[in-house]
Amino acid sequence: xxxxxxxxxxxxxxxxxxxxxxxxxxxxxxxxxxxxxxxxxxxxxxxxxxxxxxxxxxxxxxxxxxxxxxxxxxxxxxxxxxxxxxxxxxxxxxxxxxxxxxxxxx
Numbered sequence: 001x002x003x004x005x006x007x008x009x010x011x012x013x014x015x016x017x018x019x020x021x022x023x024x025x026x027x028x029x030x031x032x033x034x035x036x037x038x039x040x041x042x043x044x045x046x047x048x049x050x051x052x053x054x055x056x057x058x059x060x061x062x063x064x065x066x067x068x069x070x071x072x073x074x075x076x077x078x079x080x081x082x083x084x085x086x087x088x089x090x091x092x093x094x095x096x097x098x099x100x101x102x103x104x105x106x
Contacts, residue, residue: 003086003087005045006046006047006086006087007086007087009042009045009046009087010046010086010087012042013039013042013043013046014090016035016036016038016039016042017039019031019035020032020035020036020039023035046087046088047087047088048088049088049089050085050088050089055085055089055093055094055097056097058081058084058085059077059081059094059097059098059101060101062077062080062081062084063077063098063101063102065080066080068102069102069105070102071099071102071103073102074098074099074102077098077102078094078095078098081094081098082094
């Protein structure tokens with residue numbers, strides 16, 4: 001559960017996902033299979049991923065906790081949230097969810 005190791009493995013997972021997307025666009029099924037196999041191995045070293053409902057609840061809790069109400073408060077929310085979800089949720093998904101919640105005023 002070394003945070004540095006989780007960060008490294010998470011980056012590798014994100015790299016593999018991006019490679020898979022690119023190889024799919026290029027119709028390189030052989031490389032998609034290779035990257036997918038590596039992705040499965042890397043993911044086994046990460047903590048269990050948060051489900052969508054868990055992640056939403058966590059984001060809502062942090063938004064309330066920091067008193068965020070507008071998109072300007074996004075930095076405060078992300079600063080408090082990311083250490084809690086690192087390695088357990090995709091940062092892009094977290095960012096998008098925070099943006100949605102703050103823009104909708106929920």
